Amino acid sequence: xxxxxxxxxxxxxxxxxxxxxxxxxxxxxxxxxxxxxxxxxxxxxxxxxxxxxxxxxxxxxxxxxxxxxxxxxxxxxxxxxxxxxxxxxxxxxxxxxxxxxxxxxxxxxxxxxxxxxxxxxxxxxxxxxxxxxxxxxxxxxxxxxxxxxxxxxxxxxxxxxxxxxxxxxxxxxxxxxxxxxxxxxxxxxxxxxxxxxxxxxxxxxxxxxxxxxxxxxxxxxxxxxxxxxxxxxxxxxxxxxxxxxxxxxxxxxxxxxxxxxxxxxxxxxx
Amino acid sequence: xxxxxxxxxxxxxxxxxxxxxxxxxxxxxxxxxxxxxxxxxxxxxxxxxxxxxxxxxxxxxxxxxxxxxxxxxxxxxxxxxxxxxxxxxxxxxxxxxxxxxxxxxxxxxxxxxxxxxxxxxxxxxxxxxxxxxxxxxxxxxxxxxxxxxxxxxxxxxxxxxxxxxxxxxxxxxxxxxxxxxxxxxxxxxxxxxxxxxxxxxxxxxxxxxxxxxxxxxxxxxxxxxxxxxxxxxxxxxxxxxxxxxxxxxxxxxxxxxxxxxxxxxxxxxxxxxxxxxxxxxxxxxxxxxxxxxxxxxxxxxxxxxxxxxxxxxxxxxxxxxxxxxxxxxxxxxxxxxxxxxxxxxxxxxxxxxxxxxxxxxxxxxxxxxxxxxxxxxxxxxxxxxxxxxxxxxxxxxxx
Numbered sequence: 014x015x016x017x018x019x020x021x022x023x024x025x026x027x028x029x030x031x032x033x034x035x036x037x038x039x040x041x042x043x044x045x046x047x048x049x050x051x052x053x054x055x056x057x058x059x060x061x062x063x064x065x066x067x068x069x070x071x072x073x074x075x076x077x078x079x080x081x082x083x084x085x086x087x088x089x090x091x092x093x094x095x096x097x098x099x100x101x102x103x104x105x106x107x108x109x110x111x112x113x114x115x116x117x118x119x120x121x122x123x124x125x126x127x128x129x130x131x132x133x134x135x136x137x138x139x140x141x142x143x144x145x146x147x148x149x150x151x152x153x154x155x156x157x158x159x160x161x162x163x164x165x166x167x168x169x170x171x172x173x174x175x176x177x178x179x180x181x182x183x184x185x186x187x188x189x190x191x192x193x194x195x196x197x198x199x200x201x202x203x204x205x206x207x208x209x210x211x212x213x214x215x216x217x218x219x220x221x222x223x224x225x226x227x228x229x230x231x232x233x234x235x236x237x238x239x240x241x242x243x244x245x246x247x248x249x250x251x252x253x254x255x256x257x258x259x260x261x262x263x264x265x266x267x268x269x270x271x272x273x274x275x276x277x278x279x280x281x282x283x
Numbered sequence: 284x285x286x287x288x289x290x291x292x293x294x295x296x297x298x299x300x301x302x303x304x305x306x307x308x309x310x311x312x313x314x315x316x317x318x319x320x321x322x323x324x325x326x327x328x329x330x331x332x333x334x335x336x337x338x339x340x341x342x343x344x345x346x347x348x349x350x351x352x353x354x355x356x357x358x359x360x361x362x363x364x365x366x367x368x369x370x371x372x373x374x375x376x377x378x379x380x381x382x383x384x385x386x387x388x389x390x391x392x393x394x395x396x397x398x399x400x401x402x403x404x405x406x407x408x409x410x411x412x413x414x415x416x417x418x419x420x421x422x423x424x425x426x427x428x429x430x431x432x433x434x435x436x437x438x439x440x441x442x443x444x445x446x447x448x449x450x451x452x453x454x455x456x457x458x459x460x461x462x463x464x465x466x467x468x469x470x471x472x473x474x475x476x477x478x479x480x481x482x483x484x485x486x487x488x489x490x491x492x493x494x495x496x497x498x499x500x501x502x503x504x505x506x507x508x509x510x511x512x513x514x515x516x517x518x519x520x521x522x523x524x525x526x527x528x529x530x531x532x533x534x535x536x537x538x539x540x541x542x543x544x545x546x547x548x549x550x551x552x553x554x555x556x557x558x559x560x561x562x563x564x565x566x567x568x569x570x571x572x573x574x575x576x577x578x579x580x581x582x583x584x585x586x587x588x589x590x591x592x593x594x595x596x597x598x599x600x601x602x603x604x605x606x607x608x609x610x611x612x613x614x615x616x617x618x619x620x621x622x623x624x625x626x627x628x629x630x631x632x633x634x635x636x637x638x639x640x641x642x643x644x645x646x647x648x649x650x651x652x653x654x655x656x657x658x659x660x661x662x663x664x665x666x667x668x669x670x671x672x673x674x675x676x677x678x679x680x681x682x
Contacts, residue, residue, distance in 0.1 A: 033329045036315050090507055097505045178466035184333035185302050191335035
């Protein structure tokens with residue numbers, strides 16, 4: 014592997030994160046990314062895809078997603094209907110087997126990046142059902158007696174919001190990285206990636222307030238990166254005087270999404 | 284190699300398997316540690332540790348293992364020495380490796396002391412060399428230099444040594460020492476299943492048998508039939524003792540609560556709270572504040588007897604709380620004892636168990652007294668993984 018991930022111009026990655034990404038690529042193991050919401054877990058896959066110039070395939074997991082959906086779907090009903098009218102090619106089962114996202118990634122001619130997004134949304138057993146497929150990078154379709162085997166092992170990125178605990182057997186096969194919430198210095202870099210010219214004084218006031226709110230004892234839903242970015246936009250568009258930010262905290266609704274949290278913040282403000 | 288590190292990690296409660304260890308060995312063969320001790324630290328962590336709650340345990344074990352090496356230099360793994368001797372960014376000249384290697388044997392406190400002395404002596408800027416505080420060089424102080432141990436003075440954190448990173452122990456807050464794992468509780472709750480297709484679901488499941496029958500009846504013209512998917516019909520009522528002596532078990536109880544509420548397979552989950560004993564009022568929130576009060580009769584009247592009931596409590600209180608009919612609560616003197624209320628639940632719900640986070644108290648008469656009374660009334664189980672499994676099995680069968 015001569016390509017390594019060094020971050021990209023739209024994505025600020027910490028040294029540790031880049032290390033983990035490159036370890037996962039070299040060891041050909043899935044990289045499991047955990048972290049607070051809003052720390053850019055999903056964006057990481059996009060950044061890697063852009064940096065390495067590889068195609069990105071995204072498999073979004075929902076609570077109803079089954080492991081099988083990612084491999085292939087056999088459309089029995091369509092085939093039955095077709096047979097009714099004697100359509101051509103009914104005896105060709107292949108026509109009715111459609112590959113899922115995992116199947117798509119395996120059968121790609123070039124190495125792709127497969128993002129399995131929010132794996133913890135699915136059923137408890139979901140990760141276990143994918144062990145063999147992720148290990149061997151192949152699966153068997155009984156209907157067509159075919160084995161789909163990865164031509165190039167895809168780079169697999171898996172994100173989790175820690176809503177459910179993942180099974181041990183699954184974890185053992187992954188490289189794990191926990192994205193810490195960015196500190197003030199990193200946050201500045203991130204904001205500079207999003208906005209070209211931000212007045213230094215404004216930025217300082219914003220970040221001071223932002224981290225102050227995050228550190229308040231009983232905030233239930235802490236504001237995250239995406240919220241601070243929206244907030245800056247609101248402040249700039251609203252033409253707020255930077256010196257008023259700390260004492261007034263205008264547009265607090267952009268940062269805090271719960272009424273209780275806004276009340277809490279106001280209480281501390283006094 | 285390093286096998287003792289593997290066992291140290293395991294003995295510190297990290298669940299590291301041989302698979303992961305082999306991956307680490309493979310990674311080292313590939314040189315993924317990037318020829319640096321810090322790289323080695325991150326490599327170990329990302330391959331061996333799978334949860335941020337375990338980072339702190341790992342940091343602790345890492346420090347413990349690699350700190351020992353300065354006293355037992357004979358046992359220094361050859362690999363480690365190799366990396367220390369061949370760092371990627373080593374300047375070509377001016378490095379006195381012997382001198383640098385001597386630093387290896389210094390302890391943190393010795394370095395600290397030397398640092399303060401040196402600061403006293405030093406009056407000018409230094410770059411390179413082995414003695415003064417400055418940049419480059421092999422002295423134990425300064426930045427961008429190279430020494431196996433030392434103090435960095437100023438500069439950016441790009442070259443942070445593994446000891447320093449591990450030493451920060453900044454994942455301490457994440458640590459739970461979780462002997463209990465919500466996943467295991469969740470798996471246990473899966474036992475509470477009773478499938479039925481008589482639910483109010485959309486018909487989405489392809490029904491092969493019915494399709495064949497209907498198609499035949501239809502003179503061979505295809506008629507596709509869908510059926511309702513089978514759904515779990517179990518409804519769960521959780522009654523939790525909160526506050527007072529239960530504070531002690533709050534983490535255990537909250538793990539149970541988390542597991543129950545995350546188990547999305549229940550048809551319905553109702554949770555109520557009480558303090559020590561159930562009376563005519565019960566709470567919808569764990570903080571037991573007046574605004575969350577509802578009438579206990581409401582539960583008995585509205586939640587049908589098909590609910591499976593789990594009561595969580597330590598069953599230890601002042602006996603009058605359980606037995607005195609005029610025990611005062613919320614201005615209601617209804618002449619009904621707490622025990623009577625418990626019995627009403629038992630009568631209404633045939634599937635009911637009691638989970639107790641505490642064992643039978645061996646001291647203090649009355650604590651054991653109420654425990655025994657309640658134990659006689661209910662199937663009581665310890666709130667542990669094994670007992671929970673037994674209790675949930677019990678919930679699935681009629682008494």
